[in-house]
Amino acid sequence: MRNLRAGLALAGAALFWAGNFVAGRALHADIDAATLNLLRWSLCLVLLLPWVGAKAWRSRQAIRHHWRLLLALGATGIAAFHTLVYIALRDSSAIDALLMLSLTPVAILGGSALVGGARPTASQWAGSAASLLGAAILLTHGEPARWAKLGMTQGTLCMLLAVILWAAYTLCLRRRPRELAHDVLFAASIVPAVVLLLGWVALASAPAPFALSARIGWSLAYIVVFASLAGFLLWSYGVAAIGPERAGLFVNLMPLFGAVQAIALLGETLRPSHLGGALCVLAGIAVVGTERQGAVAPAVEAARP
Numbered sequence: 001m002r003n004l005r006a007g008l009a010l011a012g013a014a015l016f017w018a019g020n021f022v023a024g025r026a027l028h029a030d031i032d033a034a035t036l037n038l039l040r041w042s043l044c045l046v047l048l049l050p051w052v053g054a055k056a057w058r059s060r061q062a063i064r065h066h067w068r069l070l071l072a073l074g075a076t077g078i079a080a081f082h083t084l085v086y087i088a089l090r091d092s093s094a095i096d097a098l099l100m101l102s103l104t105p106v107a108i109l110g111g112s113a114l115v116g117g118a119r120p121t122a123s124q125w126a127g128s129a130a131s132l133l134g135a136a137i138l139l140t141h142g143e144p145a146r147w148a149k150l151g152m153t154q155g156t157l158c159m160l161l162a163v164i165l166w167a168a169y170t171l172c173l174r175r176r177p178r179e180l181a182h183d184v185l186f187a188a189s190i191v192p193a194v195v196l197l198l199g200w201v202a203l204a205s206a207p208a209p210f211a212l213s214a215r216i217g218w219s220l221a222y223i224v225v226f227a228s229l230a231g232f233l234l235w236s237y238g239v240a241a242i243g244p245e246r247a248g249l250f251v252n253l254m255p256l257f258g259a260v261q262a263i264a265l266l267g268e269t270l271r272p273s274h275l276g277g278a279l280c281v282l283a284g285i286a287v288v289g290t291e292r293q294g295a296v297a298p299a300v301e302a303a304r305p
Helices: 002-028 033-058 059-063 067-091 095-099 104-114 122-140 144-149 156-171 183-202 215-242 243-267 272-289 298-303
Strands: none
Touching: 002 067, 002 095, 002 215, 002 243, 033 059, 033 067, 033 215, 059 067, 067 095, 067 183, 095 156, 095 183, 095 243, 104 122, 122 243, 122 272, 144 272, 156 183, 156 215, 156 243, 183 215, 183 243, 183 298, 243 272
């Protein structure tokens, strides 16, 4: 039951984050990347504080004690990762960005091995390979020639760096101390992220002003409520429950959900490559999801609530 709840939480996070790419691409010409990310997390913190403010105050000693971890989480997964994604979406399509993001599970497995975490098993590597293949099929529509069009643009480089930062963020989540609840850890990590983003915006060239329209307002509301607040809480719970090595594979659901959203919202047609890619992604997740919990338990014991 614990694995089922964790799987549903991670799938929900992937669903909300897939929509973030759509919204980010829609706003790329209206708001610069750092300003959009600053608005995103500032508003998210405003919504989160009434919910967790009292708990955070009671945990203030633990927050002070673990400030280095909170800074690392805020800098990697909140401030830098999403700003780089929004920068990438300025000159990269959502397909290119999501394809690059599909490298995340492999980066998490490799990072875990490098830092002395749980040693990836053969089934984890096999599951990652199957899901990565599925993501590639899904996003290239089964046409290998599309790979040749993925040049090393600024967007590609930004997404590669974003993948590395997200892997680091996910591995840091494994070190969540028992005395900090998921929502408190999340809220406390937003604070240094907002400070870093304020510095980023202040040091950058003056961003172009934007007029708040209904389209911008609704897109920003989705990014704040679902892609930020709900998505990160679900992801934090799932990582703590089953560990970053297994949780990272759920990132490959994002291309699947992105394809569904494109069909529903943009009128694209269902292709055989969608079905083939989706089956590979789900098969890869199933391979790792059915692995014995004991195979990774020693490495994630500290992250258990």
